[in-house]
Amino acid sequence: MATLPSEARVDNLESKALVSFSGVTCGYERKIIFQNLSLQIYPGQFAGLVGPSGTGKTTLLKAILGMVPSLSGAIFVSGHKVGDRTPSHVGYVPQIETVDWDFPVTVEQVVAMGLYRESRGFPWLSRQERTRIKTLLEQLGIGAYAHRHIKALSGGEQQRVFLARALIGNPKLLILDEPTSGVDLKTQHAILHLLGELNRKGVTILLTTHDLNAVARHLPWVICFNQTIIAQGDPDEIFTSAILSRTYDSEMSVVRSGDVILVDDSPRAGLHFKKHRHPPSGPDAESKS
């Protein structure tokens, strides 16, 4: 497991971070969700935030986006303090359950929303905008659905529509709130493969998920979170019985066999197998376990 970096090195690393939390406390009204949180996300990282429901994962994402004000401390995105202005070059994919699927919009209209910052103000899309949207939709494999109502697509396709909206503005940072919820296993792997490809193309990705299987298989970096960072690093090192039990406040066993990690998170839960992963893309792991 990695060691804590020195103070001088922390300062240096913080200045290089794409996202930096410095002693941040966030909450709603009188309820504190997390406090004095320090966290850095570095350019090129592909990180997954895991932990039980209601422990602040979504709040953490929303704090980066300026949707939840910090009660103390400061959050910086690309060196700019969040709150002074809405972070640009950030793409956001909300939880799919929060989308109003009865809203009468087509796939193209949803993706066009992501072009707002660049739009010239006309209600209609320019030829250039249409071409950009068409190209991106084709790259995501939903080019044929541009003029379909969003409800007429499958779960995986719907997820790609909102991914397209986030990507159309060429973000440096992509934030996804449970991108694999509500989709079948095949679609789940397809989405994470897709995110892996985007990460390889240079997009920094931070997502939340409840699926430890998916994290172990596809993500090179995991942050175990339960109102504070329990541990972070390579899933191979982080997915231990002790860390996961602390994160989820319940007994969880992890079995290793060579390169394979088997996480038994409940008596009836599926096991997950892990071998491939990418090297951590930030600094050395700052494990707090």
Place this chain on the structure above:
Amino acid sequence: MRPLQYEFFVHGLIAASLVGGVCGLIGVYIVLRRMSYIGHGLSHAVFGGAVVSYVMNWNFYLGAGLWGFLSALVINFVTRRKKIGADAAIGVVTTASFAVGVAIISQYRRFTKNFEAALFGNILGVTSDDLWMIGIVAFVSLLLIFIFYRQLLFTTFDAEVAKIYGVPSEWVEALFSLILAAVIIVSMQVMGVTMIAAAIVIPAVTARLITDSFNKMVFISVGIGILCGAIGMYLSFHLNVSSGATIVLVAAAAFMLGYFYHLIKGRSVPLKKEAVSVPGELLPTHGHPHDHGGFQHVHEHAHPEPSGHHEGKTTDAP
């Protein structure tokens, strides 16, 4: 008897058509925000402002307009706190505002009759000045909704996310509140406080039943609003029934037709989910067997480079 020979009828017809059209336009945004009750509530709130304007001897449009705008802003503000739903916020703010009007009327009983017109509409009393005012409000509303089309669409779809993408959601909502208050005020004389909500909501929900396209919904809703206004006026003249009521009844009939169309057509959304295979640069396009720790399996991979590679064997260090 040909009603068009009467100036009062021509004025009424133009007013009803304009009000129907502009109510149909803003109704789309109201219905899609699931705030249908706001038309009903705000018209009652504006009634309070109208009474105060009368008592204070202020200009009706200015006094009632400001009152309505402030009420809409308060509703938006309270709703944004999330602990209180939009329906409850509308109920509290607008009923309180209406109660102010009723309380003042009970003190100054001499003008009770004037406010019957505000409550139930008096389209036959529409003057040239009123027509100009309705026309200006309709034109400015149309222009603002055209200019802020993208912002309004994104904010209506998801105000919270729209803000992340740079849309000044609070300003857009304030602008929309201003448009809504203005439309309600100029509609009061035509429809009456008690009928405005129907003029706002019915054309939009009928249009929603007919189409899944936002743009078509806007055009259909405006069209239904104009037609209901015009047909309602003619029926009102021939049947000698209150104009506000006939316009709303015609709109209700249009809703029934729309509902039957919706039933006949089947579900409003074409839920075709057939697979469409489009090769994509980023999309996993085909699979081949490989192993994870000795477990042979197949899942799909993208191969952006000619040589291809397995995701687990690549590096993505920043």
